[in-house]
Amino acid sequence: MASSSLSAKTSGLGAAPERLSRWRAFRKWIAAQEGWVFIFPWVVGFILLDLGPYIFALIISFLNWDVGRPPTYIGLRNYQAAFTDPLVGKSLWNTAYYTLFHVPGSTVIAFTVAGLLNQKVRGMPIWRTMYYIPSVTSGVGMALIWIWLFAPRGAMNGLLGWFGIEGPRWLTSTTWAMPALIIMSFWGVGSSMVIFLAGLQGVPQHLYEAAEVDGGGWWAKVRHVTIPMMTPYIFLSLILGVIGSFQVVTQALLMTEGGPDNATLFILLYIWIMGWNAFKMGYAASISWILFAIIFLATIVQFLGARRWVYYEYQEPG
Amino acid sequence: MxxxxxxxxxxxxxxxxxxxxxxxxxxxxxxxxxxxxxxxPVFFMLRTSLTKESDLYVVPPIIVPLPPVWENYAIMWQNGPTWSWIKNSLIVVSFSVVAETVTSVSVAYGFARTRFAARDKLFIGVLATMMLPGAVTLIPRWLIFHRLDMIDTLWPLLIPRLFGTAFYIFIMRQFFLTLPRELDDAARIDGASHLQILRKVVIPLSVPAIATIAVFSFMNRWNDFLEPLIYLLRTENLTLAVGLRFFVSRFGTEYHLLMAGAMLLIVPMIIAFFLAQKQFIRGIALTGIKG
Structure with missing residues (x-):
């Protein structure tokens, strides 16, 4: 307003630069806001599909909401029930068991395989693809294959038979169902393997040469060059591994349906059963918040621990 | 001496x-x-899917079944509405790959190359959605789509893809940050808008990274199990991955048929990976994903 009256009064040459600079400033401001246009889809999705649902999940976790009946407010009683529910304890124990073996095991395997695939070997694209394909086909396809490999007369027991060992009835045994799922998970390490491979290719060659000059052998190079330089990647892989393994559900649903005798009842599977089989949405939401708290704590602990062992060569600017 | x-x-x-x-x-x-x-496992699956049932447990085991029993595939195919499952999967996958790639690239460009006050705070939001478990949003999202009367349709599998995916946004942003800024500064001096810079300068330089997220998207949507499982109800409305679940109960221990079904799910993945692998591995090496 002020500017238009000002420009009306002071017409003529003198006003032109001022008007121009205001116009420039406005255009600059508009240009600065242009970024919003690009990230707009994500902002909308974040509010509608992440932030909103998180708040919503918090609200319904305080409700007694069996689908079909109107929800009633029951305060913390869902959480009280969850803490005393033996199946919540059992499924958390199972999930921790899986995580404890899956995450370190698959990190070591992925690291070793990435190291092998970083060597100069003829036909490497073919070998890399072969290591990666089981991960590409993860999920339902692999679960179906492993049902067969772990069948009482399947390949795994055939292999053990060669060594004179009588294999267990893997997926129908309370003792062996979980180890079976853990063994199977080692075939799905492809994505961390590829990330490690990318990392290995970025380790500066001169560090290896320096280690050689110092008379370091193969193991010294791995121990004092490769592993320290790779710690950021190992850290990323551990973080994503823990988050992922706390949310395992597909394999258990397809291969064991949580059985036998709840031996493979994972926490997310229990949430699914409570929500979509028993229609206790409020109760399921409260368990999902307990799961959230555990994953959150585990991630924080890992970040705090990371200061002790993760080596960053440089601080990223900005 | x-x-x-x-x-x-x-x-x-x-x-x-x-x-x-x-x-x-x-x-x-x-x-x-x-x-x-x-x-x-993949070789073994292929072998079993082409073996006669009576030959499954022969000692010594048959390594190459001759002649191959293609009939297994026909039996498996006729045992469910396989065509509708494949059609549904193709709709979900083709839509998702295009939508997720386009929006993630554009959002990542916004985070990497434009400047506005809230940008870096919002990027923390992207990182948070990567780290926070999706398990919590499962129930509210279902209730939202239930309220919208979209249960047992493909919409709940399509709509969320329109908003970009945190992990892909992260990968693309990291990649864009490695591109020399001088290139877009030069284009800016020539009077190019952000959209023109994205289309003419940044995207042509980012083909491996874009291929990487497209392959990730294809794999994840094709193999997706939990989402279709909770949103789709009637047998003919399922996607292939969930549809094949019924094979487990229906075929029980008829492993030759089970394996034929698994082949159906896996072969498109293997083909897609072979076609994209060069760009894919390069893309991952270039994006330098690290904490």
Whole structure:
């Protein structure tokens, strides 16, 4: 307003630069806001599909909401029930068991395989693809294959038979169902393997040469060059591994349906059963918040621990 | 005396060479052997899917079933509305790959190359959605789509893809940050808008990274199990991954049919990976995903 009256009064040459600079400033401001246009889809999705649902999940976790009946407010009683529910304890124990073996095991395997695939070997694209394909086909396809490999007369027991060992009835045994799922998970390490491979290719060659000059052998190079330089990647892989393994559900649903005798009842599977089989949405939401708290704590602990062992060569600017 | 030194000189390289050779051979054995261990489940599946049921447990085991029993595939195919499952999967996958790639690239460009006050705070939001478990949003999202009357349709599987996916946004942003800024500064001086810079400068330089997220999207949507499982109800409305779940209960221990079904799910993945693998591996190497 002020500017238009000002420009009306002071017409003529003198006003032109001022008007121009205001116009420039406005255009600059508009240009600065242009970024919003690009990230707009994500902002909308974040509010509608992440932030909103998180708040919503918090609200319904305080409700007694069996689908079909109107929800009633029951305060913390869902959480009280969850803490005393033996199946919540059992499924958390199972999930921790899986995580404890899956995450370190698959990190070591992925690291070793990435190291092998970083060597100069003829036909490497073919070998890399072969290591990666089981991960590409993860999920339902692999679960179906492993049902067969772990069948009482399947390949795994055939292999053990060669060594004179009588294999267990893997997926129908309370003792062996979980180890079976853990063994199977080692075939799905492809994505961390590829990330490690990318990392290995970025380790500066001169560090290896320096280690050689110092008379370091193969193991010294791995121990004092490769592993320290790779710690950021190992850290990323551990973080994503823990988050992922706390949310395992597909394999258990397809291969064991949580059985036998709840031996493979994972926490997310229990949430699914409570929500979509028993229609206790409020109760399921409260368990999902307990799961959230555990994953959150585990991630924080890992970040705090990371200061002790993760080596960053440089601080990223900005 | 002179003769022995000469001999020693001659012999040492030989010993060294022998040592190097054994090391090379050992390396090849481990790499190639390991790759067969990794592919073993897939080979075994292929074999079983082409074996007669009566030959499954023969001792010694049949490694290459001759002649292959293609009939297994026909039986498996006719046992469910396989065509509708494939059609549904194709709709979900093709829509998702295009939508997720386009929006993630554009959002990542916004985070990497434009400047506005809230940008970096919002990016923390992207990182948070990567780290926070999706398990919490599962129930509210279902209730939202239930309220919108979209249960048992493909919409709940399509709509969320329109908003970009945190992990892909993260990968693309990291990649864009590695591109030299001088390039878009030059374009800016020539009067190009952000959209023109994205289309003419940034995207042509980012083909491997874009291919990487497109492959990720294809794999994740094709294999997606939990989402279709909770949103889709009627048998003919399912996607292939969830549809095949019924094979487990229906075929029980008829492993030759089970494996034929698994092949159906896996072969498109293998083909897609072969076609994209060069760009894909390069893309991952270039994006430098790290904490």
């Amino acid at each position: 002179a003769a022995t030194t000469a001999e020693a000189q001659r012999r040492r390289p030989v010993a060294l060479r022998a040592f190097r050779w054994t090391r090379r051979i050992l390396l090849y054995l481990i790499v190639v052997g390991g790759s067969f261990v990794y592919m073993y």
